Amino acid sequence: MRHTVSVLVANEAGVLARIASLFSRRGFNIDSLSVSKTERDDISRITLVVEGDNKVLEQLTKQLNKLIVVHKTSNLTNDPIVGRDLALIKVTSTQNTRSEIMQIVDIFRGKIVDVASNSIMVEVTGDEDKINAIEKLLEPFGIKELVRTGKVAMVRGQK
Amino acid sequence: MAILSGAEIFVESLYCEDVEVVFGYPGGAVLPIYDILYDAEFEHIMPHHEQGGIHAADGYARSTGKVGVCIATSGPGGTNLVTGLATAYMDSVPVIAFTGQVPRAMLGTDAFQEADITGITTPITKHNYLVQDVKDLPRIIKEAFHIAKTGRPGPVLIDIPKDVLTDKTEFSYPKEVNLPGYKPNYDGHPCQIKEAARDINNAKKPLIYAGGGVIISGASNELRQLAKGATIPVTTTLTGLGSFDERDELGLGMLGMHGTTEANLAISNADLIIAIGARFDDRVTGKLEKFAPNAKVIHIDIDPAEVGKRVNVDVPIVGDVKRILVKLNKVVEKNNREAWLNQIKEWKLLDSKQEESREDKKLSAKPIIEEIFNLTNGEALITTEVGQHQMWAAQFYKYTKPRSFMTSGGLGTMGYGFPASIGVQVGNKDSAVFALAGDGSFQMNIQEFATIAKNKIPVNIVILNNQYLGMVRQWQEMFYDKRYSSTCLRKREECPPDCSSPSSNCPEMIPDFVKVAEGYGIKAVRVTEVEEVRPALEEAINSSEPFLIDCIIEEEENVFPMVPPGGSLDKMILKGDQS
Ligand SMILES: Cc1ncc(C[n+]2csc(CCOP(=O)(O)OP(=O)(O)O)c2C)c(N)n1
Ligand SMILES: [Mg+2]
Numbered sequence: 001m002r003h004t005v006s007v008l009v010a011n012e013a014g015v016l017a018r019i020a021s022l023f024s025r026r027g028f029n030i031d032s033l034s035v036s037k038t039e040r041d042d043i044s045r046i047t048l049v050v051e052g053d054n055k056v057l058e059q060l061t062k063q064l065n066k067l068i069v070v071h072k073t074s075n076l077t078n079d080p081i082v083g084r085d086l087a088l089i090k091v092t093s094t095q096n097t098r099s100e101i102m103q104i105v106d107i108f109r110g111k112i113v114d115v116a117s118n119s120i121m122v123e124v125t126g127d128e129d130k131i132n133a134i135e136k137l138l139e140p141f142g143i144k145e146l147v148r149t150g151k152v153a154m155v156r157g158q159k
Numbered sequence: 160m161a162i163l164s165g166a167e168i169f170v171e172s173l174y175c176e177d178v179e180v181v182f183g184y185p186g187g188a189v190l191p192i193y194d195i196l197y198d199a200e201f202e203h204i205m206p207h208h209e210q211g212g213i214h215a216a217d218g219y220a221r222s223t224g225k226v227g228v229c230i231a232t233s234g235p236g237g238t239n240l241v242t243g244l245a246t247a248y249m250d251s252v253p254v255i256a257f258t259g260q261v262p263r264a265m266l267g268t269d270a271f272q273e274a275d276i277t278g279i280t281t282p283i284t285k286h287n288y289l290v291q292d293v294k295d296l297p298r299i300i301k302e303a304f305h306i307a308k309t310g311r312p313g314p315v316l317i318d319i320p321k322d323v324l325t326d327k328t329e330f331s332y333p334k335e336v337n338l339p340g341y342k343p344n345y346d347g348h349p350c351q352i353k354e355a356a357r358d359i360n361n362a363k364k365p366l367i368y369a370g371g372g373v374i375i376s377g378a379s380n381e382l383r384q385l386a387k388g389a390t391i392p393v394t395t396t397l398t399g400l401g402s403f404d405e406r407d408e409l410g411l412g413m414l415g416m417h418g419t420t421e422a423n424l425a426i427s428n429a430d431l432i433i434a435i436g437a438r439f440d441d442r443v444t445g446k447l448e449k450f451a452p453n454a455k456v457i458h459i460d461i462d463p464a465e466v467g468k469r470v471n472v473d474v475p476i477v478g479d480v481k482r483i484l485v486k487l488n489k490v491v492e493k494n495n496r497e498a499w500l501n502q503i504k505e506w507k508l509l510d511s512k513q514e515e516s517r518e519d520k521k522l523s524a525k526p527i528i529e530e531i532f533n534l535t536n537g538e539a540l541i542t543t544e545v546g547q548h549q550m551w552a553a554q555f556y557k558y559t560k561p562r563s564f565m566t567s568g569g570l571g572t573m574g575y576g577f578p579a580s581i582g583v584q585v586g587n588k589d590s591a592v593f594a595l596a597g598d599g600s601f602q603m604n605i606q607e608f609a610t611i612a613k614n615k616i617p618v619n620i621v622i623l624n625n626q627y628l629g630m631v632r633q634w635q636e637m638f639y640d641k642r643y644s645s646t647c648l649r650k651r652e653e654c655p656p657d658c659s660s661p662s663s664n665c666p667e668m669i670p671d672f673v674k675v676a677e678g679y680g681i682k683a684v685r686v687t688e689v690e691e692v693r694p695a696l697e698e699a700i701n702s703s704e705p706f707l708i709d710c711i712i713e714e715e716e717n718v719f720p721m722v723p724p725g726g727s728l729d730k731m732i733l734k735g736d737q738s
Contacts, residue, residue: 010340014277014289021281055467062464068286068306071340 002031003057003077004153007046008038010069018067019046028052028060032150043071047152076153083153087131088113089122092142101141108134119144160331165293165324166191169257170199172300175332178228180204180219180585182212186232187272188259191324204585204614207606209236211578213243214604216254218579221565222540223586224377226253226308233259234272237318238279242572245283247314249569250398251375253307254314262322263291277318285313293326298333305336310343311462312375343461347478347486355433355457355474356490362431362455364499365391368414368443371398371568372436372460372480374561379403381484382435388488390496392503394422396437398568401558411503415443416722417550420731421506423722426451427729428502434458436480439469440569449727459483510720521713522689524551524623530692531593531621532556534700539591540583542566542576544600546630548623549576550718552595574603580618581610591619591700598624598648598668608679611705619699620676620707625714626661626668633717637732661714672709683707 009015016035023030031049038045050060061073076083093101101120105112110124124134128151135146163171169192173181180202185193196203206212209231216227231240237258247254261270277287286306288299296319303315359365373382373395379402386393386409393403394414403410414422426432432454437443444450447469457474458466466475476483528551531539537557542565543549549566558564565583567575580594601622611618632646641659649661649668676683686695686708699706720731 013291014281017278018281025282059464059468066462066464068338068341 001051001053001077003048003050003052003075004081004083004151005048005050005057005061006074006076006153007048007064007070008072009044009046010071011037011042011044012069015044015069016046018069019064022063022067026059026063028056034150034152036152045152047150049151076155080156081153082156083127083151084125085128085131085148085151086123086125087135087146087148089124089135089138089143090145091120091122091138092118092144093120094118097141101138104134104137110134160329162327163330164191164327165290165296165319166195168293168296168328168330169300169319169324170195171330172297172332173201173228176226176300176304178226181228181230182206182215182219182582183230183257184209184212184232184236186236186259188233188236188261188321189230189257189324191321192230192257192259202585204581204610206578206581207609208604209239210243210574211581211604211607211610213240213254213256214246214572214575214578215582215585215607215610216256217243217247217252217575218542218565218582219586220247220252220254220582221250221579222562222583224375224562225586226255226304227582228255228257230257231259232272233261233276233321234274236272237274237276240276240316241279241283242570242574244280244314244316246567246570246572246575248283248285250371250567251312252314253312255303255307256314256316258316258318259324260289260318260320263320264322266320276316280316283314284316285311287316287318289318290320290323293323293328296323297330298336301333302336302338305338306341310341311372344463344477345461345479345482347459347476347483349486351474351476352483352486353490355459355476356487358431358455358457358474359389359391359433359487360492360494363496364429364502365389365431365433365496366425366429366454367391367393367403367433367435368396368426368437369393369399369402369435370396370437371402373399373402374436376436376461376480377561378436378481378484379561381481381488384488385484385491389491389494390500391433392425392500394418394425396440396443396568397553397566399437400553400564401561404559405557406559408500408504411507413553414728415440416445416724417554417718417720418722418728419554420510420720420733421503423720423728423731424506425503426454427727429454432456434460435484436460438465441469444469444728445722446725446727449729522687522692522710523713523716524548525555526689527621527623527692527696527710527712528552528555528595530696534693534696535591539563539593540565540587541593541595542580542583543595544576544597544603545571545573546597546600546628547625547633547716547718548595548597548600548629550630551623554718573597573600575600577601577618577620578604578607578610580620581607581616584616584618592617594618594620596620596622597629598622598626598672599628601672602670605675608676608681612679612681615704617703617705619696620705621696621699622672622707622709623712624668624672624709625712625716626665627714629716630718632715636715636717637721637723672707676707681705681707683709685709685711687711
């Protein structure tokens with residue numbers, strides 16, 4: 001099962017190395033990881049997507065909590081969250097295919113952010129499934145390059 | 160407020176922490192510290208290898224309950240601490256290692272004697288710091304002591320660039336720490352404690368499995384109260400030895416791979432396991448699926464990550480062992496559990512029969528270790544290296560009080576015991592300290608002879624000299640067709656290539672430990688007969704100087720009972736089974 005875990009950490013040198021070292025040493029399988037600033041200068045947020053059963057996840061959270069630099073770990077998997085990835089996709093395009101590509105991008109509420117003579121760069125945000133879907137649709141045109149952020153997530157409402 | 164240099168702040172901060180002794184080895188990057196130490200008021204002991212220094216700090220910490228402090232220079236000084244940090248980390252020992260580092264401007268340039276020691280030690284320390292600004296130094300030292308000794312204790316490393324040691328700032332030592340990411344839970348959930356009490360009151364065949372956490376928490380009295388009040392037998396792990404007086408009829412000794420018959424049978428038949436400050440190590444559980452198959456499990460530990468890590472727990476209680484036992488003792492009912500006790504008594508007989516059958520004419524470990532107990536009234540402080548002698552030290556000495564047995568349990572570090580004994584003796588000046596050593600392990604930190612000789616540290620070294628890396632040889636004998644590959648310590652170039660057992664033609668072992676000791680000015684005797692053991696031990700105990708006894712023991716004796724690796728605890732190989 002895939003879990004989304006949000007980790008609040010001290011914003012100081014070497015934090016990511018500590019966390020990466022923990023994952024590799026204890027054999028946790030991380031699908032994606034994104035580090036970002038938060039509303040507080042002294043705290044960063046790491047959002048993890050990790051594969052494993054509940055037991056694995058329990059160990060992962062407990063081990064993370066043991067790090068002095070980790071302030072809080074929350075498993076968001078069962079919470080109502082907004083989760084987003086961002087992808088940039090460079091698609092081969094010709095006179096003939098350009099408008100068809102633009103239509104697809106439109107449906108997915110993506111943006112064309114660069115146009116060259118033989119390619120288009122598309123920006124799209126959304127949950128993982130949405131990005132997988134547009135990637136699949138654009139594949140037949142020829143994807144020259146693709147880059148994706150890891151997931152970032154936030155719980156809806158009060159929490 | 161005084162304006163002090165980083166090095167002065169270092170020393171002042173250690174005064175504020177009431178540090179009595181530091182084990183340190185100098186070098187370029189820590190020169191500013193050593194200049195101040197020249198006049199410092201606490202004791203400074205220079206080991207002859209940084210590994211010796213950190214094991215000494217560890218032995219000091221384990222035997223006194225205080226934080227052990229060591230110093231090493233940058234680069235190789237720091238990397239020589241690695242085994243010691245990992246050893247302390249595995250057994251939850253509060254040690255603080257200070258390392259020098261190259262000046263800040265040279266960090267990351269592969270400067271002379273630069274090593275990324277915080278990077279290297281991240282997985283083997285509870286926490287570590289690279290000090291970037293002298294203003295942070297007092298706070299960091301304060302935090303380090305707090306982190307090392309609270310919660311589940313562990314080693315902390317502080318890496319200080321040389322120019323931070325010479326930079327100056329106003330010094331004031333903080334009174335409090337502010338660590339939002341570090342809030343150990345001490346109290347244990349009241350509902351869980353109630354549930355545990357209910358399970359204990361209902362159990363017919365309960366068993367306490369006590370680990371090093373009982374000793375760390377200072378909870379031996381509370382443990383005793385629980386066991387005696389509700390008549391619950393107690394087995395301890397290797398690092399838990401001494402948490403419960405083994406002379407008591409409820410004491411079953413150690414469990415696990417080389418545990419007693421009664422402890423392993425009790426685990427296998429119990430209907431309730433009360434694990435206290437223990438972590439279900441694989442050397443304890445054997446085959447996990449067969450471990451305590453009929454039992455509910457209560458697990459009391461301060462580290463939530465240990466609860467449920469290896470076995471499923473029915474009643475988890477996260478908190479300080481002592482505080483929880485105090486509360487638990489109020490709600491656990493008296494009970495005499497006669498049937499269970501009788502069963503245990505029968506199992507104990509099995510084990511003692513085992514021991515009577517040891518009638519070796521050759522000198523063996525048992526009478527030596529028992530004699531140490533007798534001559535010291537069980538008041539000796541024992542350290543060990545790793546191997547057969549370590550297991551014999553666990554089996555044959557009756558531990559009666561906490562902090563009397565210092566051994567590398569989790570990491571299994573050969574080379575730990577002798578330097579650790581230095582720290583033990585320094586922290587317990589009036590106690591008889593015994594370093595029980597194997598002939599192989601002893602050579603891993605043999606240079607510390609110089610430290611005990613120069614500082615007149617009166618440890619008693621007893622080498623149980625079987626002329627083998629005995630524990631490895633035992634596995635080769637049992638599981639590798641007696642192919643003694645690289646385990647015979649007498650083997651020389653002229654030996655036949657396929658020798659699988661010792662004979663009277665074997666060459667002398669290198670080195671002659673008595674001569675080596677004498678080279679360091681340390682009094683030493685060799686003992687080959689049982690009758691010589693007592694006088695030699697008496698001489699050692701009565702002498703106020705370091706003393707070495709090289710006991711030449713039976714070469715191929717094995718440690719029994721033994722649960723083969725991956726086997727289940729009720730399937731022990733006993734001494735008689737060996738053919
Ligand atoms: C640093 C280190 N290296 C290797 C080992 C593996 N090992 C475990 S026991 C042992 C043999 C120890 O021999 P000795 O000190 O003579 O003790 P004995 O078993 O003979 O009593 C070895 C090599 C270890 N535990 N630690
Ligand atoms: Mg040996």
